[in-house]
Amino acid sequence: MAGLKKIRATKWKNDYDFNMALTYLTFSANDGHLAYRSDCYHTATFSQPISLYAPVVSGKQDVRVFYADDTQKGVPKEGIADCIVTTIDGEPALQAIQKFTDRTSAISKDPGVRLNDALASTSWYNDWLIAPGGFSKRWEVPAKESMDYTLQCGTGPAKKITVPWVVKPSDNFEFHTFKDTASYWNVQCLAPLNPNDNYYRKKNGGRNVTENANLGYRINEAPGTTLFRERGFIQLPKGGRNGREGAASTITKANEVLVTATTAFYRLKNSPTCVAVIASEEAAYFKFDPSDYLQFIEGLQKLRDGGCKKLILDMTNNGGGSVDFAYFINMVFFPNEKPYFVEDLRANAFVQGAAKVAIKQSSPRSIFDARGYVSMANGKAYKDASMFTKGVNYKRGGTTSTYTQKNYFEYAWPFMPMAKNDTLPWKASDMAIVTNGFCGSACTMIATRFNIAHKVKTYAVGGIQKTPLSYFTFPGGFVMDNDGLVRDMKQLDYKAKGGPSTLPVKATLNVAVGEIYATEKSTVALEYDSKYFTANVHLDQDPSAARHPDNIWIKIAGDFK
DSSP states (O other): OHHHHHHHHSOOSSHHHHHHHHHHHHHTTOOTTOEEEEGGGOSEEEEOSEEEEOOEETTEEOEEEEEEOTTSTTOOTTOOTTOEEEEETTEEHHHHHHHHHHHHOOSOSOHHHHHHHHSOEEEESSSEEEEOOTTTEESSOOSSSEEEEEEEOTTSOOEEEEEEOEEEEOTTOOTTOOSSHHHHIIIIIBOOSOTTSHHHHHHTTTSOOOOOSSGGGOBOOOHHHHHHHHTOOOOOOSSOSSSSOTTOOSOOSEEEEEEOSSEEEEEETTSSEEEEEEOOBOOOOBTTBOHHHHHHHHHHHHHHHTTOOEEEEEOTTBOOBBHHHHHHHHHHHOTTSOOOOOEEEBOOHHHHHHHHHHTTSSSOOSTTOGGGSEETTTSSBOSSTHHHHTOEEEEETTEEEEEOOOEEOOOOOTTOSOOGGGOOOOOGGGEEEEESSOBBTHHHHHHHIIIIIHOOEEEEEOSSTTSOOBSOBOOOSEEEEHHHHHHHHHHHTOOOTTOOOOOSBSEEEEEEEEEEOSSTTOOSOGGGOGGGTBOSEEEOOOHHHHHOTHHHHHHHHTTOO
16 A cells, blocks of 8 residues: 555656556565556567576576577577576676566566566477566566677677567557557557447457356466466577577477377376376366366376376466366365365455345356355355355454455366276375476465375476575465456446446456465465475476476486385
8 A cells, every 4th residue: 555655646757657656566566466557558569589597507507598589680690599698788687687577577476486487488388388588578668779688608708799679569559540649548548438349358358258157167367377478489490509409399208198278298208207287277167068177187097097106297387277177186186185275355344245235146146246155164155145244354464354254166077086996096295296486376276285285295496596496376266357346346236335446548457356275274375374385396497407398307207206
């Protein structure tokens, strides 16, 4: 609140600075579920044709060139991949990147995870792809038209290069719709009068949005994940010298077994260890088509039937997805244990009023309808609004607020539990989880459940040398944006004071609606319960593993007993 008061009291020179101040304020919470972004100033992307990473080589961490596109102005033709970058715009390179990402990356409270987010990384998402990192591809307007680098390539003399920013329109840019500042403001910035127009349909995948009665099935993309995916991926040429060794495949030490909508399954060569690379929890469950779920089981069955004795879950750059799918994965591996974390929601007077209205609807359609939740206390779905109206007071950040009773989402799959003669062989000691710290929301619900409840060993890769690194980030029940909350209140016809209102400009404000807890007795939400953050093992990044994640798998496989 102090930050908002300061912004309100400031006399801003222009609207851009005002909106960016709001954005940076939300980012400063380092919660990937919380963000404000104005579409008015999200109409262009700014890219450097040089992507960076920070491996540890011979015991020393340096910023190095991961990939360079030598077709772009300012990039040397002789090949600079893996040259050390000593300074960026006159500042020590690692310091410059950390300073930038601490201001602009909202994904984690761990500075090492924020560093990883700024740098290039290799991960699976329907294919093996290289993300450029938030430092090299951004939507904020750069301070100047180019970036200056000092490079140290081998034992040769240091070289200085100046590389211009490559500017391209973003997906938010409306072509051929304006001719001057006034028309730009009306088209790109001013919120439409009709919330059902093309702008809102575009924001929601080109379709009209309705809320699912079972909230757990909803796929909620956190803004931290949205920002990551908007950067796109580096288009590598075949062969070449700029960051890829000839025409080599990304994975060379494992054989692909199966690829599904969410996961790629591998078996390490000449090893009883297998790997499930879970890219996201963006899985849909329908009674008429449960294929996303069944294919995940099929992949595990193939690994089991192939003789896999150990299993690594690689969840690098996994931004989350469906809470229900996270529950499902937890149940698949630990069928006799609870698959969920309990959660709660804020329950101030406005929310309690909305809950009293929502419970009267013919079927649950609102996030404030208690019938969409199960009571932690008795394991039964609520039939009245007591989850909200009989709240619990917690003191957080020096302020006492009211929260709902602890709850979780309903879950039920007709094909679970698996038949006794078809169960999976892996115990907690036979498994490991590896991430780069970017394992958010629904991904967190899997990784932390495995580690906190079942003691599955966790590994985190990269970050800051000799500094413990978190293996997850922005845990939470689910996320909604301002427009979704407004629609919810509209369908309830609930107009009490203190509720959300439509923003006057084209912008998105996201908030975590639910917060999960590490245990049923916890009073501190997992988002702030730092004793659970750190991975059991921190692995430094190295030039080979950064391009070939199977090198990390080999290291982890060697740790199994």
